[in-house]
Amino acid sequence: MMTILPPLGLLYIASTLKREGHEVKVVDADVENLSLATVSKTARDYAPDLIGLTMNTLQSRAAYETVEQLKRAYDAPVIAGGPHPSALRGEVLERCPSLDAVVYGEGEATTLEILKAFEDGRDLADVEGICYRQGEEILTTEPRCLVDIDSLPHPALELVAPIGRYHGAYPVGARPSLHIMASRGCPFQCTFCSKGIWERSLRLRKVDSVLAEVEWLRDTFRVKEIFFQDDTLNVNRGWFESLCSGLVELGLNKKVKFKGPFRANEKMVDPDILKMAKDAGFWMIFYGVESGNQRVLDSIKKGITLRELERAFQITKKAGIKTYASFMIGNLGESRETIKDTIRFARKLDPDYYGFAVATPYPGCEFYEAAKRGGYLLADFEEYDLNRYVLKTESLGPEDVQELMDTARKSMDGNRHSLLGRLLDRDRGIQTHCVPVYDYFPATSAPSEDLLGHEIVMGESDWDVLGPGWYGLERWPPVIRWTGKKAIAYLKGQPGQVCLCIKATGSRVGPSLTISVNGNPPKAYKLKPDWAGILKVPMENGEGTIRLDLEVDETLVPRDFGEGDERELGVAVERIWLKNFDH
Numbered sequence: 001m002m003t004i005l006p007p008l009g010l011l012y013i014a015s016t017l018k019r020e021g022h023e024v025k026v027v028d029a030d031v032e033n034l035s036l037a038t039v040s041k042t043a044r045d046y047a048p049d050l051i052g053l054t055m056n057t058l059q060s061r062a063a064y065e066t067v068e069q070l071k072r073a074y075d076a077p078v079i080a081g082g083p084h085p086s087a088l089r090g091e092v093l094e095r096c097p098s099l100d101a102v103v104y105g106e107g108e109a110t111t112l113e114i115l116k117a118f119e120d121g122r123d124l125a126d127v128e129g130i131c132y133r134q135g136e137e138i139l140t141t142e143p144r145c146l147v148d149i150d151s152l153p154h155p156a157l158e159l160v161a162p163i164g165r166y167h168g169a170y171p172v173g174a175r176p177s178l179h180i181m182a183s184r185g186c187p188f189q190c191t192f193c194s195k196g197i198w199e200r201s202l203r204l205r206k207v208d209s210v211l212a213e214v215e216w217l218r219d220t221f222r223v224k225e226i227f228f229q230d231d232t233l234n235v236n237r238g239w240f241e242s243l244c245s246g247l248v249e250l251g252l253n254k255k256v257k258f259k260g261p262f263r264a265n266e267k268m269v270d271p272d273i274l275k276m277a278k279d280a281g282f283w284m285i286f287y288g289v290e291s292g293n294q295r296v297l298d299s300i301k302k303g304i305t306l307r308e309l310e311r312a313f314q315i316t317k318k319a320g321i322k323t324y325a326s327f328m329i330g331n332l333g334e335s336r337e338t339i340k341d342t343i344r345f346a347r348k349l350d351p352d353y354y355g356f357a358v359a360t361p362y363p364g365c366e367f368y369e370a371a372k373r374g375g376y377l378l379a380d381f382e383e384y385d386l387n388r389y390v391l392k393t394e395s396l397g398p399e400d401v402q403e404l405m406d407t408a409r410k411s412m413d414g415n416r417h418s419l420l421g422r423l424l425d426r427d428r429g430i431q432t433h434c435v436p437v438y439d440y441f442p443a444t445s446a447p448s449e450d451l452l453g454h455e456i457v458m459g460e461s462d463w464d465v466l467g468p469g470w471y472g473l474e475r476w477p478p479v480i481r482w483t484g485k486k487a488i489a490y491l492k493g494q495p496g497q498v499c500l501c502i503k504a505t506g507s508r509v510g511p512s513l514t515i516s517v518n519g520n521p522p523k524a525y526k527l528k529p530d531w532a533g534i535l536k537v538p539m540e541n542g543e544g545t546i547r548l549d550l551e552v553d554e555t556l557v558p559r560d561f562g563e564g565d566e567r568e569l570g571v572a573v574e575r576i577w578l579k580n581f582d583h
Contacts, residue, residue: 011155040073087364174224186231194364228260244280253281264312274319292345325351330359497581498542
């Protein structure tokens with residue numbers, strides 16, 4: 001599973017422990033692509049007093065294997081938290097004998113108390129919010145009161161730097177893209193949502209606290225987009241209006257793009273609140289549509305009507321904000337016909353971005369309990385997969401859902417590639433598999449020298465070292481980045497004769513490309529249409545910071561070829577690096 005965002009829950013725990021004087025190391029094995037052996041060696045070398053893991057249902061099997069190997073490699077207490085242990089509690093300990101305890105609910109204060117108990121040699125019985133072993137018994141302590149979220153320090157993002165390794169939640173308007181949590185909890189009753197951690201109460205951070213974190217992300221990590229990873233942003237209108245006003249007053253709406261989730265209910269979204277969001281820098285809003293059938297919406301307790309959903313998309317588009325619609329296929333009570341209703345409704349809404357998800361009954365949600373009672377489950381949690389339907393009902397099975405998922409995607413792609421769809425795409429600057437023109441984010445100054453390296457690999461180390469003139473990415477995972485007519489990049493030099501190499505791809509127009517290094521006279525290259533290769537620029541002395549200026553004499557605008565893409569493209573660069581001079 002690709003990690004696209006830093007592990008926010010772990011980083012809040014890490015910053016809480018650091019504030020109390022503890023030394024903390026965070027290992028993101030997913031983003032670093034670490035083997036179990038490497039993770040175990042890291043633990044052995046670091047020799048911690050306590051090891052903690054976060055665990056979700058889809059990765060539970062891998063988490064159990066990791067715990068077992070960690071215990072074999074290094075004998076320290078191991079605890080786990082996150083959505084899966086919060087829902088199942090003692091069952092997780094029964095499944096994984098090497099786990100010493102699980103944390104249910106919020107983990108910041110609980111983890112700190114566990115660490116202190118182990119340090120002092122005390123029993124865990126007085127630590128609230130855990131399940132733990134006492135001999136052969138598994139005991140559960142009283143729940144912990146919910147934390148004051150304004151009391152938490154900023155998440156310890158420095159422990160997972162460089163943050164450019166995290167590509168951001170799709171779709172990304174600008175990079176680096178990180179997320180923020182401005183609230184915890186949700187007051188709504190959707191059957192597919194687990195309440196295992198946050199409960200149903202909504203707790204909003206103070207607006208000043210949120211604004212301070214936005215400024216911190218911008219100033220410290222040069223973040224260009226922030227995703228509000230809350231359940232919904234517009235429950236409390238006054239709070240959201242204050243947030244938008246604060247973003248404008250501080251000028252953050254000019255420095256950072258924002259996106260986040262809204263409820264589509266008529267009493268919660270209107271043109272006025274959307275205008276405030278637009279002015280504050282929100283370029284996209286996520287709406288959880290789920291189904292295009294009213295009976296299904298009612299059965300999953302979504303608390304909304306099809307009419308309200310349609311209205312929300314209409315007024316959001318009119319406000320100049322992009323829309324993302326998420327749909328679920330295969331909820332209990334669904335049939336092939338209700339799913340076809342959803343596909344038709346998705347085409348009618350015509351969102352700028354969309355996603356179809358297989359309905360999955362996670363532990364702790366009403367959906368799971370109903371599926372379990374009805375005998376519909378085909379797999380246990382360790383066999384769950386993001387794309388696998390794990391139910392067999394009277395009207396649907398895995399083959400039906402897979403077929404209808406394929407139908408849904410093809411239907412939406414067909415909608416986009418119709419004549420009307422292409423005309424609409426031209427207006428909104430977006431087409432399936434294309435990056436919109438607003439993905440262009442020019443830098444205003446040279447980056448700090450301490451960010452520079454001898455190599456730029458696009459999609460990995462480029463976010464902090466590119467100057468003006470670069471567009472966003474087209475492939476996933478990121479591979480190439482397009483220039484405009486002019487573009488600038490920076491590298492750390494090395495003494496002596498070196499060769500600056502640029503692995504690039506030209507456009508179909510076959511432009512002439514000039515390359516200038518450190519203001520020296522440019523060197524020209526005539527690229528054939530659709531050329532791909534490596535350009536080499538010899539340098540007598542590569543010492544100091546290297547500034548690279550690229551310029552093409554002719555650009556390509558994909559819109560002119562009927563591709564619904566408004567960008568003005570020069571060349572696509574995959575890698576820039578220095579090598580020893582070839583004599």
